[in-house]
Amino acid sequence: MTEFELIRTFFARQPVSRADVAAGIGDDAALLRPPAGQLLAVTSDLLVSGVHFLPDVEPRSLGHKALAVNLSDLAAMGAEPAWFLLNLTMPEADARWLERFCEGMFDLARAYNVQLVGGDTSRGPLAIGIEAHGFVPEAAALRRSDAKIGDRIYVTGTLGDAAVALQHRLGKQRLSEDDFAAVAERLDRPTPRVREGLSLRGLAHSAIDISDGLLADLGHILELSRVGARIFLDKIPLSPVCQAHVGKSGWEAPLAMGDDYELCFTVPPKNIGALEKLQFTCGFHCIGEIEAEPGLRIVDESGRLYDPLFTGHDHFAGK
Amino acid sequence: MTEFELIRTFFARQPVSRADVAAGIGDDAALLRPPAGQLLAVTSDLLVSGVHFLPDVEPRSLGHKALAVNLSDLAAMGAEPAWFLLNLTMPEADARWLERFCEGMFDLARAYNVQLVGGDTSRGPLAIGIEAHGFVPEAAALRRSDAKIGDRIYVTGTLGDAAVALQHRLGKQRLSEDDFAAVAERLDRPTPRVREGLSLRGLAHSAIDISDGLLADLGHILELSRVGARIFLDKIPLSPVCQAHVGKSGWEAPLAMGDDYELCFTVPPKNIGALEKLQFTCGFHCIGEIEAEPGLRIVDESGRLYDPLFTGHDHFAGK
Numbered sequence: 176m177t178e179f180e181l182i183r184t185f186f187a188r189q190p191v192s193r194a195d196v197a198a199g200i201g202d203d204a205a206l207l208r209p210p211a212g213q214l215l216a217v218t219s220d221l222l223v224s225g226v227h228f229l230p231d232v233e234p235r236s237l238g239h240k241a242l243a244v245n246l247s248d249l250a251a252m253g254a255e256p257a258w259f260l261l262n263l264t265m266p267e268a269d270a271r272w273l274e275r276f277c278e279g280m281f282d283l284a285r286a287y288n289v290q291l292v293g294g295d296t297s298r299g300p301l302a303i304g305i306e307a308h309g310f311v312p313e314a315a316a317l318r319r320s321d322a323k324i325g326d327r328i329y330v331t332g333t334l335g336d337a338a339v340a341l342q343h344r345l346g347k348q349r350l351s352e353d354d355f356a357a358v359a360e361r362l363d364r365p366t367p368r369v370r371e372g373l374s375l376r377g378l379a380h381s382a383i384d385i386s387d388g389l390l391a392d393l394g395h396i397l398e399l400s401r402v403g404a405r406i407f408l409d410k411i412p413l414s415p416v417c418q419a420h421v422g423k424s425g426w427e428a429p430l431a432m433g434d435d436y437e438l439c440f441t442v443p444p445k446n447i448g449a450l451e452k453l454q455f456t457c458g459f460h461c462i463g464e465i466e467a468e469p470g471l472r473i474v475d476e477s478g479r480l481y482d483p484l485f486t487g488h489d490h491f492a493g494k
Numbered sequence: 495m496t497e498f499e500l501i502r503t504f505f506a507r508q509p510v511s512r513a514d515v516a517a518g519i520g521d522d523a524a525l526l527r528p529p530a531g532q533l534l535a536v537t538s539d540l541l542v543s544g545v546h547f548l549p550d551v552e553p554r555s556l557g558h559k560a561l562a563v564n565l566s567d568l569a570a571m572g573a574e575p576a577w578f579l580l581n582l583t584m585p586e587a588d589a590r591w592l593e594r595f596c597e598g599m600f601d602l603a604r605a606y607n608v609q610l611v612g613g614d615t616s617r618g619p620l621a622i623g624i625e626a627h628g629f630v631p632e633a634a635a636l637r638r639s640d641a642k643i644g645d646r647i648y649v650t651g652t653l654g655d656a657a658v659a660l661q662h663r664l665g666k667q668r669l670s671e672d673d674f675a676a677v678a679e680r681l682d683r684p685t686p687r688v689r690e691g692l693s694l695r696g697l698a699h700s701a702i703d704i705s706d707g708l709l710a711d712l713g714h715i716l717e718l719s720r721v722g723a724r725i726f727l728d729k730i731p732l733s734p735v736c737q738a739h740v741g742k743s744g745w746e747a748p749l750a751m752g753d754d755y756e757l758c759f760t761v762p763p764k765n766i767g768a769l770e771k772l773q774f775t776c777g778f779h780c781i782g783e784i785e786a787e788p789g790l791r792i793v794d795e796s797g798r799l800y801d802p803l804f805t806g807h808d809h810f811a812g813k
Contacts, residue, residue: 197533201718202638203570203702204537206630209528214516217611218523219579219625223618251522260538262581262623292536299542300619304581306538311525319521384522399520 181268181296185277186261189291191284193257196292205292207258213310216254220244224301229344234272236363237303238279243367244386245307246287247436250372251384253317254309256289262306264299279364287369317375317382317440322400326380326441326465329450331368332457334389334437335417335429336361348424354416365436371455375440378450382440388433390471390483396441397471405472406463408481430473430483441465500587500615504596505580508610510603514576515611524611526577532629535573539563543620548663553591555682556622557598562686563705564626565606566755569691570703572636573628575608581625583618598683606688636694636701636759641719645699645760645784648769650687651776653708653756654736654748655680667743673735684755690774694759697769701759707752709790709802715760716790724791725782727800749792749802760784 187200198206209215222241224230242259249256261280265272284291289307340362342348343355350358368384375382381400383392389411397404411429413421420428429435437457442450453459466472475481506519517525528534541560543549561578568575580599584591603610608626659681661667662674669677687703694701700719702711708730716723730748732740739747748754756776761769772778785791794800 197632198635198637203567204535204573204626204628206571206632206635207534207536209534211530215526215528215534216523217526217577217579217625217627219581219612219614219623221581221583221614221616221618221623223583223616226617248522252525254523258536260536260625262538262540264540264542264621293538295538295540295623297540297542298545299540299621302583302618302621304538304540304614304623306536306579306581306625307523308536309523313516313525316517316525318517382522 181273185273186291189284190281191288191290193288193290195257196290199290199292207292210310212312214313214316216249216252216309216311217306218245218248219304219306220248222303230301233363234276235279238276239283239364241303241305242280242283243365244436245305246289246367246369247365247384247386249307249309250367250369251317251382251438252311253315253372253376253382254311255373256287256307256309256369258290258292258308260306261291261294262304263294263296264302266298266301315376317372317379319381319383319396320399322381322396322402322441322465323443324402324465324467326443327447327461328393328404328406328439328441328463328465329459329461330385330389330412330437330439331371331455331459332437333412333414333417334385334435335420335432336414337365337434338428338432339417339420341434348420350416358414358416362434366457367436368438368457371438371457374453378446379440379442382438385435385437385439386433388431389439390430391433393439394471396439403466403468403470404463405466405474407474409476410460410462412458412460426483500592504592505610508603509600510607510609512576512607512609515609518609518611526611529629531631533632533635535568535571535628535630536625537564537567538623538625539567541622549620552682553594554598557595558602558683560622560624561599561602562684563755564624565608565686565688566684566703566705568626568628569686569688570636570701570757571630572634572691572695572701573630574692575606575626575628575688577609577611577627579625580610580613581623582613582615583621585617585620634695636691636698638700638702638715639718641700641715641721641760641784642762643721643784643786645762646766646780647712647723647725647758647760647782647784648778648780649704649708649731649756649758650690650774650778651756652731652733652736653704653754654739654751655733656684656753657747657751658736658739660753667739669735677733677735681753685776686755687757687776690757690776693772697765698759698761701757704754704756704758705752707750708758709749710752712758713790715758722785722787722789723782724785724793726793728795729779729781731777731779745802
């Protein structure tokens with residue numbers, strides 16, 4: 176199978192057909208029609224074998240996750256996703272693997288009406304780079320830099336489940352079969368909080384998606400907004416499985432291990448009434464407040480300051 | 495050095511500041527303002543160590559080339575480049591290497607006024623993925639699918655120089671020092687034909703950039719336009735070094751080895767007068783004509799049909 180047959184066979188079968196795509200896969204560049212009067216939001220995320228996923232990962236999950244993490248970034252800007260490009264390197268053109276990879280990726284693409292419009296493929300070590308495009312009106316964009324003193328800090332869903340599932344898969348922690356089943360989906364097939372991000376337009380001051388861990392990602396909001404924050408451990412939403420894990424192993428999974436793909440966002444007091452009326456299937460919880468004093472203060476159940484040992488994931492740390 | 499320090503240090507120093515960038519590096523997504531009434535052209539190309547470049551490549555050249563090959567794709571659409579994203583995996587955060595890589599990339603970015611607006615970095619085998627964005631009015635876009643019977647076929651510059659330089663570097667062919675110096679730049683620092691692509695708006699029916707070799711890339715135009723073509727070997731523009739190489743080793747370098755990053759384009763007879771008035775520093779030459787009969791016929795100096803042994807580069811062929 177040649178590279179071009181491969182591209183035609185698997186990627187040209189992409190299932191979404193948007194009216195704003197003038198030319199998709201197959202020319203030197205895709206030709207796209209962004210809507211007038213909105214900003215174009217563009218993000219890209221890499222998934223590298225042995226760094227972001229285990230080499231024997233189920234390809235359907237990988238296809239889902241590679242797109243999901245990018246849609247999650249768009250969600251965190253309050254942007255509506257539209258198009259994506261795929262850059263794929265793999266050691267050989269494995270048709271069975273590709274079929275399942277595409278199945279996972281295209282199922283998610285269909286669910287969010289995002290069209291694959293281009294990309295590149297090459298022989299090489301297994302790695303996936305996706306670039307996703309969406310739209311957001313300028314005034315509605317949820318930036319990291321707009322948190323204000325007095326804002327309440329919220330997170331969607333629950334934190335730490337993907338980390339606990341990974342600990343089990345790596346053999347570092349043993350879960351029962353039922354418990355693993357309850358969290359594995361959060362590791363393998365995270366749900367990008369796209370609808371939630373769109374609902375937060377006009378309500379939230381700032382937002383970020385939690386990929387490197389709550390402390391690291393909230394830290395980006397604090398740094399770029401030049402503010403500090405106080406969060407409360409007993410307010411952090413945990414699944415029963417993660418709750419049990421925290422009881423045994425401490426707070427690192429929900430605070431610092433990342434891979435959550437939940438939104439962390441800040442809302443001014445005047446908008447809390449409107450926020451509380453929103454219905455998110457994943458739920459959302461207030462975990463703290465933005466303060467003038469720089470730095471992040473973590474308060475434990477007894478009101479004491481908690482000092483985390485490990486504050487976030489960094490691909491180049493520890494060299 | 496952490497991943498985030500690395501990003502800040504090297505990539506936040508990008509030298510271009512465009513008024514149409516509402517938010518560049520540093521948030522969940524870049525926020526961009528595409529111009530009203532034009533299409534957004536988006537392309538991406540991967541460069542993988544050991545596949546597209548030698549592992550000991552000079553990093554300044556690699557930075558240049560990674561961006562150049564993407565600007566070349568935009569040029570082939572007749573698009574004006576504006577923004578790009580960089581996805582970089584490297585085994586370790588090597589500051590000296592990154593500094594030189596950025597120097598090559600940003601020198602070219604400055605020359606074409608394209609701004610780095612985002613991307614991702616990760617530990618992993620050395621590979622570079624760039625996504626470039628540009629604009630083109632819908633009626634002016636140079637598609638692969640619009641060649642018409644009777645169009646003359648042109649190429650910019652000269653073909654085969656990068657291939658000859660690579661043969662020398664790989665030890666497969668020996669060039670004199672002067673001869674290698676004359677072609678090495680074409681391999682290491684190709685010039686994207688951006689101004690030429692913009693000049694072809696309204697004149698050319700179709701265009702493609704030659705990355706996989708003239709025969710393969712012209713073949714894409716023929717296939718997508720549902721036409722055939724006849725080209726003449728003695729019309730193919732060659733540098734003196736490549737001419738000498740062809741005399742010894744045959745036509746594979748200019749026809750099929752690729753890495754040229756010249757434009758191949760087709761022009762209807764009525765526009766040839768206007769085309770001939772254009773001044774391209776790289777020059778351009780008519781090499782043949784679009785015909786109704788499917789397939790590509792290559793005619794040699796004596797008027798006989800020439801049958802190439804090797805028709806183009808394919809990353810997954812030969813498995």
